[in-house]
Amino acid sequence: SREIQLASRPEGWPTEENFRLAEAAVPELQEGQILVRNLYMSVDPYMRGRMNDVKSYVPPFTLDAPLEGGAVGEVVESRSESHKPGDKILHGLGWRDYAVLDGKRARVIDTEQAPASAYLGVLGMTGLTAYVGLTKVAEFREGDVVFVSGAAGAVGSLVGQIAKALGAKKVIGSAGSAEKVQHLLDLGFDEAFNYHDGPVKDSLKKAAGADGIDVYFDNVGGEHLEAALSVMNKFGRIAMCGAISQYNDAPVGPRNLAIAIGKEITLRGFIVGSYNQYADEFASLMTGWLQENKVRYDETFVDGLENAPQAFIDLMKGANKGKMIVTLG
Ligand code: NDP
Numbered sequence: 001s002r003e004i005q006l007a008s009r010p011e012g013w014p015t016e017e018n019f020r021l022a023e024a025a026v027p028e029l030q031e032g033q034i035l036v037r038n039l040y041m042s043v044d045p046y047m048r049g050r051m052n053d054v055k056s057y058v059p060p061f062t063l064d065a066p067l068e069g070g071a072v073g074e075v076v077e078s079r080s081e082s083h084k085p086g087d088k089i090l091h092g093l094g095w096r097d098y099a100v101l102d103g104k105r106a107r108v109i110d111t112e113q114a115p116a117s118a119y120l121g122v123l124g125m126t127g128l129t130a131y132v133g134l135t136k137v138a139e140f141r142e143g144d145v146v147f148v149s150g151a152a153g154a155v156g157s158l159v160g161q162i163a164k165a166l167g168a169k170k171v172i173g174s175a176g177s178a179e180k181v182q183h184l185l186d187l188g189f190d191e192a193f194n195y196h197d198g199p200v201k202d203s204l205k206k207a208a209g210a211d212g213i214d215v216y217f218d219n220v221g222g223e224h225l226e227a228a229l230s231v232m233n234k235f236g237r238i239a240m241c242g243a244i245s246q247y248n249d250a251p252v253g254p255r256n257l258a259i260a261i262g263k264e265i266t267l268r269g270f271i272v273g274s275y276n277q278y279a280d281e282f283a284s285l286m287t288g289w290l291q292e293n294k295v296r297y298d299e300t301f302v303d304g305l306e307n308a309p310q311a312f313i314d315l316m317k318g319a320n321k322g323k324m325i326v327t328l329g
Contacts, residue, residue: 001023001024001025001026001096001097001098002021002022002023002024002096002097002305002306003021003022003024003066003095003096003097003305004019004020004021004022004066004067004095004096004305004308004309005019005020005021005022005064005065005066005067006018006019006020006051006061006062006063006064006065006067007019007020007063007064008063009051009052009053009063010048010051010052010248012248012249013248013313013316014048014051014248014309014312014313014316015313016309016310016313018051018309019067019308019309020064021305021306022066024066024096026098026100027100029077029078029079029100030079031079032079032080032102032103032104033079033080033100033101033102033103034075034077034078034079034080034083034089034100034101034102034103034106035075035076035077035078035098035099035100036073036074036075036076036089036091036093036098036099036100036101036106037073037074037076037097037098037329038071038072038073038093038094038096038097038098038099038328038329039071039072039073039074039088039116039327039328039329040071040072040073040116040117040120040325040326040327040328041069041070041071041072041094041095041120041305041308041325041326041328042069042070042071042094042120042121042323042324042325042326043069043308043311043312043315043324043325043326044069044070044315045242045244045247045315045316046058046242047061047067047069047312048247048248048316049247057271057273066093066095066096067094067095068092068093068094068095069092069094069095070090070091070092070094070120070124070125071090071091071092071093071094071095071099071120072088072089072090072091072109072116072117072119072120073088073089073091073099074086074087074088074089075087075088075089075106076098078103080102080103080104080106081103082103082108083103083106083108087108088108088109088111088116089106089107089108089109090106090107090109090119090120090124091105091106091107092105094326095305095308096305097305097328097329113287114290117299117301117323117325118297118299120323120325121154121297121299121322121323121325122158122286122290122295122297122323123283123286123287125272126154126155126158126323127158127282127286128272128275128276128278128279128282129155129241129272130155130156130158130159130162130217131158131162131278131282131285131286132270132272132275132278132282133155133159133217133239133241133270133272134146134159134162134163134166134215134217134239135162135166136270136275136278137239137241137268137270138215138216138217138237138238138239138268139237140163140166140168140215141214142166142167142168143167143168143169144163144168144169144214144215145168145169145170145171145172145208145211145212145213145214145215145233146159146160146163146168146170146171146172146213146214146215146216146217147171147172147173147174147204147207147208147213147215147216147217147228147231148160148163148171148172148173148174148216148217148219149173149174149195149216149217149218149219149220149224149228150174150175150219150220150242150244151173151174151175151180151184151189151192152173152175152176152180152183152184152321152322153175153219153320153322154320154322154323154324155219155241155242156173156175156217156219157173157184157187157297157298157321157322158295158297159217160173160184160187160188160189161187161188161289161294161295161296162289162295163215164188164189164294165289165294165295169211170190170191170208170211171188171189171190171191172189172190172191172192172193172204172207172208172213173189173191173192173193174192174193174194174195174200174203174204174220174224175192175194175195175318176194176195176196176318177194177196177318178194180192180194180318180321181193181194183298183321187296191207191208192207193206193207195223195224199223199227200223200224200226200227201223201226201227201230201231204227204228204231205231208231212231212232212233212236213228213231213232213233213236214232214233214235214236214237215236215237215238215239216228216232216236216237216238216239217238217239217241218238218239218240218241218242218243219241219242219243219244220242220243220244220245221240221242221243221244221245221246221251222243222245222246222251222252222253222254223245223252223253224245225238225240225243225253225254226253226254226255226256229254229256229257229259229260229263229265230256230259232259232263232265233263234263234264235263235264235265235266236263236265236266237265237266237268238265238266238267238268239268239270240267240268240269240270241270244316247316248316297322297323298321298322298323299322299323299325300319300320300321300322300323300324300325301325301326301327302314302324302325302326302327303326303327304326304327304328305326305328307326308326311324311326312324
């Protein structure tokens with residue numbers, strides 16, 4: 001079996017040299033364990049943080065050991081009572097062809113209801129992040145004007161569409177290319193702009209117009225957060241989901257944070273893992289939205305475990321539309 005190991009910790013932007021493709025023996029199954037052939041694995045921005053040797057909400061990846069992350073696979077051998085060969089499962093040991101894990105750490109998924117890859121994105125952690133970030137963290141209310149950055153990405157594209165489905169007055173998205181901007185409009189965003197076209201603040205002001213913005217779903221941090229603070233309405237609410245602009249580059253701003261005082265703005269950070277109590281509520285709503293075509297989702301597939309490091313690097317550079325997924329097997 002093959003696996004991708006962390007060969008060295010990236011400083012700044014990760015490169016292929018930080019990763020290593022290695023052969024690994026598949027251990028014999030212990031009582032309760034299953035052997036899984038991985039079909040799809042997720043690459044996610046949060047993995048960049050785990051490549052640093054710093055204490056965070058998830059422990060850092062170990063050097064010279066396989067990376068980890070969301071994956072969907074098929075059970076090929078089972079010593080667990082709750083799994084049988086052929087079951088499709090969601091689990092946390094991606095970045096390898098075969099995984100051996102305790103059956104308790106695997107969730108059986110229904111691939112009749114949705115394609116297996118969807119459980120890594122729209123029906124998985126990505127979708128839950130969008131839903132709880134918007135509705136629980138930012139306390140979205142019908143009639144709000146919503147701005148989301150990273151809007152053509154996995155989380156962002158869902159945030160905008162969920163906001164529309166729940167009755168937003170206006171949804172504004174920002175993304176990194178003209179093609180992505182057009183795609184956002186096709187998905188039903190009311191306004192969209194390319195953040196490379198000029199100062200974010202100017203583009204956002206223009207898009208928001210007299211309405212201002214009530215909710216900002218922040219995937220990017222830095223200049224985007226500063227712009228949102230400056231355009232935000234009184235009692236605005238900001239869900240701090242991610243800050244991808246500073247995962248590989250030095251942090252910048254926001255320099256105008258004190259504006260939150262007079263405008264009585266709430267900024268609330270969150271980690272999706274703390275909101276698992278909403279998983280069922282989310283799953284039933286999202287299933288409905290997908291059936292009614294109120295939410296559409298994109299997936300960008302990269303083929304082959306050996307290409308997973310490059311897929312991860314490309315994700316940070318914006319090569320993806322919607323969820324970035326590596327196809328295995
Ligand atoms: P995406 O699919 O959004 O992929 C990342 C995107 O970030 C790229 O496509 C790129 O698009 C954009 N990007 C990269 N650099 C910059 C930059 N300097 N400025 C603006 N945009 C940039 O990934 P996810 O949907 O998986 O994650 C989105 C965010 O949500 C991340 O910040 C992630 O860390 C966070 N997150 C947080 C969770 C939580 O529990 N708090 C859970 C899951 C995700 P473009 O072409 O537009 O630049």
